[in-house]
Amino acid sequence: MLTIKNFLKSYNNHKILEVENLQIPEGIHWFKGVNGSGKSTLFRSIAGILPYKGEIVFNNLDCRKDIVAYRLQVNLSEAEPLYPDYLSAYDLLMFVAEAKQATEQQLFELAENLGANKYWKSPIGTYSSGMQKKISLLSAFLGSPKLIMLDEPLITIDDRSVEIVYELVKDYYENRGVSFLLSSHQDFRFERLPIKNMYLVQNQAVSQQ
Ligand SMILES: Nc1ncnc2c1ncn2[C@@H]1O[C@H](COP(=O)(O)OP(=O)(O)OP(=O)(O)O)[C@@H](O)[C@H]1O
DSSP states (O other): OEEEEEEEEEETTEEEEEEEEEEEOSSEEEEEOOTTSSHHHHHHHHTTOSOOEEEEEETTEETTTSHHHHHHHEEEEOSSOOOOTTSBHHHHHHHHHHHTTOOHHHHHHHHHHHTGGGTTTSBGGGOOHHHHHHHHHHHHTSSOOSEEEEESTTTTOOHHHHHHHHHHHHHHHHHHOOEEEEEESSSSSOTTSOEEEEEEEETTEEEEO
8 A cells, every 4th residue: 555645746846746645555556647747756756766745655664764675665667767878788687686686587587578688788878769668667577566666668669568568567466466556648558457546647636537
């Protein structure tokens, strides 16, 4: 269970999002909203990457107080990942795997599944946007998270990879008890997943649909 209370996020004193009280149960949830509505800001706040006012608690772990334990349970794949050009995805993912206490077996299985092992030893600067996106998606499954946020998971990847992401989400949900927050600015992408709740990010607020 994810609880967000008295949440306020502003950039340069300009309010982006305010959430008085939102309880998100276990399951796969879909966050919709037009470009710039605040979906990435919300996900990055929940991931503990952005400062915010208020309280974010997942499974009794406070995002700011239980820093290490919280981050072992909550993973994020960024919508448009930015990585250093000179690193290889392999080096980067080995580092993330260690931080997330993932086994090499899990890392190698995910890399093979997504086809990332075919190119991951080359520098990231040589990758297409879809190849980078797959590295970001892969990194979000590492370790033993209980909540995975995939921000615009289907943009830039090909149809075959979309199928693989659907299968991974279903597998981690059904067999590992992982909950998911998925975001999309489009209306039609996640119907084939067992979506529990839909939320709309709009007018600086989040409402359940
Ligand atoms: N670092 C920043 N500094 C100032 N404003 C920002 C910053 N990051 C985002 N914003 C603003 O916050 C608002 C929400 O942006 P956010 O990226 O969260 O939206 P989004 O719903 O994820 O959009 P998209 O669907 O285009 O990815 C936008 O108005 C954006 O301009």
